[in-house]
Amino acid sequence: MTSVPRFTVPPSGEAVNVRGLVKEYKDGTRANRGIDLQVRRGEIVAVLGPNGAGKTTFLRQLTTELRPSGGEISVFGIDVIREPQKAKRLMGITPQEAGTFESLTARQHLQLFARLKGLSRKQSIAATAEIGEVLGLTEHFWKPVGSLSGGQRRRILIGLALIGHPPLLVLDEPTTGLDPASRQAVWNVLRQAVIDGTTIVFSTHYMEEAERLSDRIAIIDTGRVIAFGTVRELVSRLQDSYRLSYHDPASGNGHLRVQRFATFADVQVQIQRLRLSEYSIARASLEDVYFELAGHQFQNDDEPAEVLQ
């Protein structure tokens, strides 16, 4: 059986190195205002942020689709701005709004794009079989993509990124529109890819996805990385990291109240003071961190996506 080749990764350099990345459009709108981000080899980094924060702009710049106005980006030491074709050879990319070719079958998609990635005919057949297997697409191989569901098409797009084992995967909201089982399947595939040595940068709106899948999380807001670290590191940044939830005895209809406290002792004092019999205590989650740092954006949600004046 023909094996699927792996791309040769340059021996030195971080997987992704971004410094002072800026995007300013001709009309003066600034989408990114100086993004700094270093991604180590073999880690999964999730990019979070409200709509219009600059996530997709950043990923489009990283994948060479959008020319930066300033700053530097390199992938495994290769300058993405100066050598986009060379950099793309090291990347598997799933854009947020990519379309499939309705008249091609799932198999044709994978096989033709494998060929376009530089695999030989035999290798592309082997790679197509492999990706079809891991993404559960084999039974749909012979159907035109036009007859497949949105989730199945999304899996094909992820398959196109994965095919040929690129050392870096850049996925813009990869599991949007997938049902829970498909999402879990994609997570498993991505985890396996990392075990095999792949580095992954992905954006998502799902906190659970970021928390369960990634090693580190970058929160982008107003075109800058405002926080970057592991979930534990991000949570430790919160001053009040204990959350007490209870039905407020003072209100007649028992409204649910959530209060935050710096220490567990403070929580206990509050429980005793209110004489609560039913309550729950939780440590702050990534969602709390997110709302604390970037939650204000929801008040301005009518601003155009990806463009911040």
Next chain:
Amino acid sequence: MTRRLIDIFCVFQIQLARLRREAGPFLLASVVFPLVMYMFTSAIGVPGAGMAGAALDPAHRMRFLSGSIVFSLSLTAISWLGYLLLENRFTGRLKLFATLPLAPSSYVTGIFLFALAQAGIGTTVLITVARAFGVRTSVSVPGALLLVAIIVLTVLCVCGIAVIIAARARSFSEGSLLTDALGAGLVFLAPVYSPPEALPRPLELFSRMLPTTYAARGVQTTLLGGSGVGLDLLTLAVMAAITLALGFRVMRWQED
């Protein structure tokens, strides 16, 4: 080089899959409409002529057939292909190509190859069907080569225009309006179905800038067995070089 050829062929194959699926509308654009135009122009071309153009002399018949071939090329290489390119761009399919280490020129060349295949099918079917209507061509082997050269240059020329529109249009509707208008305009503003002297003087002067003028004259000459198409070939080659150069230049993966 081999890598580039594989890329071009893959892009061609992807577009070809669509042609297989949408063969009906393609034949409508490349054969049925031009054939109807042939019958229409034959009917009105000479007073008293029937639908099959029985009373027409060979020169008239050949003018209408060559006009219909150029009409077919224009419909498929600008309107149809432009629509396909616009759809690729505005439905996110182009993004898939942009994610690959694929040169934009390979994508454009694959598209040109596809357009040439379409033109080959359309022209062959039209000439074959025309024979059923009693139109006899007298094309020698060198004449056939000249005909192929004219068709290739015409297709490249109008394809270049389609690529420019598809790459520059601000919206799908804007782009499809432009390609439709150009597809029809290139035929009806040029002496494709009529002799140049039948056009009003300003239009006749304007038509000298249109590739379809030279394409129609060249196709007609070769179908009549002539070989004096040097000037037409040269003009088409210059026009094709200009539109191709612009087409390759405007087609980029990276946005500013």
